[in-house]
Amino acid sequence: MYMDYITVRQAAGKWNVSMRQVQLYLKDNRVAGALRPGHDWLIPDNADKPEVSRRKKQSPPQKSLSSDLAEVIAEASLPLPCYNPDAILDTVSAERLRLQYKAELAYLRGDFELTKRCYQKTEGDDVSKLRASSVAIASAISTGDYILYKEIETYLKSIIETNIDALMTTTAELSLDTAYVSAFAPNMVSNLLKNGDFSVLPIQLRPTAAFFRAKYYMCLGKFERALDIAQTALNFCDTERGISIRDIYLRIECAKACCGLNFTDRARRYLSDAVNIYLPHGFITPFVEAMTSLGGLLEQCLEREFQVYYDDIMRQWDYVSLNWVMFHNQFTKNNITTILTPRETEIALLAARRVPYKEISAQFNISPGRVKAIIHEIYGKLFVNNRNELSQYIL
DSSP: OGGGEEOHHHHHHHHTSOHHHHHHHHHTTOSTTOBOSSSSOBEETTOOOOOOOOOOOOOOOOOOHHHHHHHHHHHTOOOBOSSOGGGGGGTOOOHHHHHHHHHHHHHHTTOHHHHHHHHHTTTTOHHHHHHHHHHHHHHHHHTTOHHHHHHHHHHHHHHHHHTOOHHHHHHHHHHHHHHHHHTTOGGGSOHHHHHOOOTTSOGGGHHHHHHHHHHHHHHTTOHHHHHHHHHHHHHTOOGGGSBOHHHHHHHHHHHHHHHHTTOHHHHHHHHHHHHHHHGGGTOOHHHHHHTGGGTTHHHHHHHHHOGGGHHHHHHHHHHHHHHHHHHHHHHHOOOGGGTSOHHHHHHHHHHHTTOOHHHHHHHHTSOHHHHHHHHHHHHHHHTOOSHHHHHHHHO
8 A cells, every 4th residue: 555655755855855845735735646554655656846936936025105204204303412413414314304404514514515416316215305305395495596496496397297106295385485485485385385374294294284374374474373373283393302493493483573563572582492492403494584573683693693704694694695595586476677777677678679779779878888887776676687587577
């Protein structure tokens, strides 16, 4: 009877596999006619070696763009160490996260070129690029870099139009809103800010969205509403854990709203807190951006508490404010008749159409030199630099 059967050892030798492999075949019932009358297996002598399994190795599940973005937002929203904000760079190992923090730290200190370089290094990583777009688009405007601005705007609008994912879309909208509310163009903001429904956003991004919503109401002159939103969002910032970037802006927004409501003492307290917490680290940009809305209060605080930063802030303000006004004009397409006199408007239209100075001077019976002087005054009023920019603005 047993002459027709072989042992596991014999089968391993016959099939040129290990005994362990034969036992696995038997365990999986892959050997036809095999018996186990006791502890040992009996394998038919004529049994064929089971075919090797050709199961495809399953690739690990791909992380969705939405979950990847949520993860990057969470990991790039950690509070900065109070003693040294730059130490955050030593706590993150992933290069994509280091780029996010480097870009934001550089922006806060007014190093807009470094911020733009960090953004350019995110090319090929849609999640990192989208996350960095907010600070990059602000840097492009601050430096008057219209080419980079249009590049980022086109990229963000493509994400919004394709509507791949709710989180991707709302993050892109929020990045564009960064530019619109900062340049006082409230009619251009997304419904995300107008409606105030931030449920689709990760919890780490909601205070930032609340800050921009407060800025939106500031643009509309609704200071009380702006103050309510900024104060509420500020209450959720945990300053004991470290320096929060959004906390800087929320404090300053509270100060701006208080100025609008003539709550001067409250505005001074908010501003003084912000100055004492953030200026020692060289974070001047948030104060530069708010200078006009603070009605001289910032200069008073600087002269009293941090005079060492006064010149740096004023220098940056002189440079940056003109660029933001230029973009404001581009966004809002202000009616030039509210900016220029009737004669300046007529001359501006002719200049925008490339009519020579000599022909303009003949039409208005003034010298070509006087025409040139008037056109330069027009450039100053519209914050443009040449005929090309004048044509883009007017035509």
